[in-house]
Amino acid sequence: MIIDLQRFVAAGRPYWSDLEKILDRLEAEAASTMSLEQLTRFQRLYERAAADLAKLTTFSAEPETRRYLERLVARGYSEIHETRARRSRLAPRKWFLETLPRTFRRHLRAFYLSLAITLAGCAFGGFALILDPDSRHATMAYGHDQLTPEERVRQEEQATEDRLDGRKTSFSAFLMTHNTKVSIFTLALGMTWGVGTILMLFTNGVTLGAIAVDYVQAGQTKFLLGWLLPHGVIEIPAILIAGQAGLVLAFALIGWGKRRPFTARVREVSRDLTTLILGVGIMLVWAGFVEAFLSQYHEPMIPYDLKIGFGLVELTLLTLFLAKSGAKGGAGEIPAPAVVETRKP
C-alpha cells in the first residue's frame, strides 16, 4: 500500500504547523511555561507527528516529507523527553554558595586523589633536589633554577624600585589567563583516561616540591611562605580542583564497577565538570590579583608575618567554604539523572 501523499500532507499540515509554532516558542523563550491544557495539546501534536512519521516510513519512501517530519519529531522529542532541569534564570549567588561547594564535596575522593598525586610529585621533586642538587635545572620551571634562594631573597629585599611598576594589571591578567588555561588543559586531559591529568598534577607537584625544599634548605622558609601563601593557597587548590574534574571525567570514561553505558556515565558528571571548572576560573581570577598586587612584594615593604597571616586567613575561609557552604538545606543539588537506555542510536 502506498499512502495518498497529497491527502496525507493536507490532513497533517495544520497539526504539524501548530507543533512547529509551539516548538519555535519553546526554543526561543527558555523561561516560557505552559498551562496543563497547552501541555496536553503539545503532547498530542507531538504524538500525531510521530504517528505520521511512522506511517510515512512504512507506506511511502517519499524523502522530503519524511525529512520534514523527522526534524519536527526530533525537536518535539528533545522538549518532551528531556528530564534534566531547565535553568530559566541565572542564580549566581546560589550557584556560588551552594552548587559549587556541594559539587566539590560530591567528588571528594577525586579531590583527595588529585591531592595525593600532587603530594607525590612534591615528594619526588624535594627528594630529587636533596639527592642531586643539579636536578634543580630539570625540576624548577619559570627560571627559578637560575638563582639560589639566598640571591633571590637578597634581590627582592634590597630592591629600590618596583619591578612591576606600570604593569601590575597586565601581569595579573596574564596570570589569570595562563593559570586558567593550564587548569582547563588539566581537566581536558581527563579524556586520556586520566593519564594526562595525572602527569599534569605530578609535574606541578615536582616543581612545587623542589622549590619548597630549596628554600627550606637555604633557611628561607619565612620568605617562601610569605611569597607563596597569599596567592598559592587559592591557586594550588584551584589546580587541584581542575585535576579533580579531570579525574571525575576519567572515572566516567573508564566506568569501573558501573554497569551504565558510557553515554549515561558521562551525562551524569557533565554538569559537575562545568561547575568545577567555572569555580576554578573564579579562584584563579582572585589568585591572579593577589599574586600581582601582593605576593611579589616583600620586606621591608610588607612584613612577611602579615602576608603569611593573610594567606592563612584565605586558606581557612576557602576550607570552610568548600567544607560547609551549602551543607544545610536538604540533600543538596540533585545530580543530572542518568538517562534510561530505551533508545538505541
Next chain:
Amino acid sequence: MRTSTLKIRTVEGVVFSQRLAGPVTRFLAWFLDLLCIGLLLWVVSWLSLVVGFLSWNLAGAFSTLAYFVISIGYGIACEWGWRGQTIGKRFFRLRVVDVEGMRLQFNQIVTRNLLRFVDALPAAYFVGGLACWFSPKCQRLGDLAANTVVICNPHVTEPDLDQLLAGKFNSLRQHPHLAARLRQSVSPDEAAVALQSLVRRDEFDPIARIELFAELAAHFRAKVEFPPEATDGIADEQYLRNVVDVIYRSRPEARRDQVLA
C-alpha cells in the same frame, strides 16, 4: 561501525534519523569560525590601542583578557545563543545536538568547547580530526565527553506537492481498474524513485534526462499495460508524471468527473 546517520528510537517506537556531519565539513566550518575569531581579535587590538592612550598597563590587561575570553567564549556563546550553531556551522548548515536527541544543555556546550584544548593538539585539530574519523558517530573527544554530535541541518520546509502533481488531464485515470492495479503493484521504493526523478528533473543533463525517463517509463509500462489510447502520443516524462499522480493521489474528484462523464 562508522555510520553517516544518527538513528534515535523514541519510546513511542518511532525512529527518526539525523545526518551526521563529516570531518571535512566540520573542518571547513571551524576554519570559518577561526576567521571570525581572528576578526574579533583584530577589533580588540584596535580597541586596546585606544585604551593604550589612557594607560598601556590597562591596554595590556584588556587585550590579554579579551584574547582569552574570545578564543574560549566564542564557541560557547554562539552555540548557546544559536542552539548549537556558530557562524561557521550556520554557513555550512551544521548543528550540535545531544547524542540521544535530548535538549542541548549549557554544560554540554561548555564541556565540548573546553575539550578543544585536547582536540586541537598538536596543531590544527589533529587529535580531534583523528577521533572524528575513527569514531562511529564522527565525534571528536569534546563531543564524546559532552555526549554531543554534529549533524547536517538542511533547511526543511513543509513539502509542497501541489506544484509537482498539478492537475493536468491524466489519461491513465480513464482506466480506473488498471490504475488500481498499478497502485497495488508498485512498491514504496519504486514510487519514491519515480517521484524523486520528477522532483529533480531540472538537475539532469538533457540527454541523461531523456534516457532516465525512458528507462523509468519502460519499467512502469511493463508493470501494468494500459490500452494504446491512454498512452499513445505521451512523452516518457509525462507518462511518469501520470504514474506518480496515480500512485500518490487517489483524487476522488477525478473519479467524480468520470462518473459524471
